Amino acid sequence: MSGLRERKKTETRRRIQEHALRLFQAKGYEATTVEEIAAAAGVSHMTFFRYFPSKPAVVENDDYDPMIAELIRSRPAAEEPLTAIRRALVGALRAMPAAEQATILSRARLILGEPALRARQIESQRTTREIFAAAIADRDDPPPAFHRQVLAAAALSTLAVAIDEWAGGNGADDLADVVDRAFAALRWPART
Structure with missing residues (x-):
C-alpha cells in the first residue's frame, strides 16, 4: 500500500510542477499565481x-540530488572524486527519458530568465554541494572536508555552466555530451 501511496505522491508532485512550468511559459512567472x-x-x-x-520551490525543487549522490557512491572507490561525479552525472543524464530532459530545459530557461530565481539558486546549490561533498567522502583516500567542499563546488559550477550552455542552445545538443565536455574543460589543456 505504501508503494502505491508514494507513487501517487510522486505523480501529484510531477503534475503540479508540469502545470506550473507550462503556465510560467504561457503567462510569465510573476503573472502566474x-x-x-x-x-x-x-x-x-x-x-x-x-x-x-x-x-519558487516549484521551479527549484527536484529529486535529483539524492539519486546523483547514490550514483557517486556507487562509482569505483579508487576513482578520483571529480571523475566519479562526472561519470555519475553523465550516466544519469544518458539514462534520463526525453520528457525529463524537457522539464530540465524548461526549468533552466525559467531560472535564467528570472533574476529572483537565479538569486535563489545560489542557496539551493549550497545544499547540493553538501550532498555531493558527503558522497565523495566514502572514496579510497578521501580528500579532507575542505577539499571535498571545493571539489563539489567545482563540479556544481561546471554542471551549471553546461546547463546554461545547453539551455542557451535551446536543448539542441545532447545534455550528457555538453556536461561531459564541460568536465573535460576542467583539465585544460587536455592531458593524454
Missing part, C-alpha cells in the same frame, strides 16, 4: 503547499 497552478493541476492551493513550500 499559486491558485492558478493548483487549479490547472486539479489540486487545492493547500495541496500545492504540501508539495512545494513556495512558488
Whole structure:
C-alpha cells in the first residue's frame, strides 16, 4: 500500500510542477499565481503547499540530488572524486527519458530568465554541494572536508555552466555530451 501511496505522491508532485512550468511559459512567472497552478493541476492551493513550500520551490525543487549522490557512491572507490561525479552525472543524464530532459530545459530557461530565481539558486546549490561533498567522502583516500567542499563546488559550477550552455542552445545538443565536455574543460589543456 505504501508503494502505491508514494507513487501517487510522486505523480501529484510531477503534475503540479508540469502545470506550473507550462503556465510560467504561457503567462510569465510573476503573472502566474499559486491558485492558478493548483487549479490547472486539479489540486487545492493547500495541496500545492504540501508539495512545494513556495512558488519558487516549484521551479527549484527536484529529486535529483539524492539519486546523483547514490550514483557517486556507487562509482569505483579508487576513482578520483571529480571523475566519479562526472561519470555519475553523465550516466544519469544518458539514462534520463526525453520528457525529463524537457522539464530540465524548461526549468533552466525559467531560472535564467528570472533574476529572483537565479538569486535563489545560489542557496539551493549550497545544499547540493553538501550532498555531493558527503558522497565523495566514502572514496579510497578521501580528500579532507575542505577539499571535498571545493571539489563539489567545482563540479556544481561546471554542471551549471553546461546547463546554461545547453539551455542557451535551446536543448539542441545532447545534455550528457555538453556536461561531459564541460568536465573535460576542467583539465585544460587536455592531458593524454
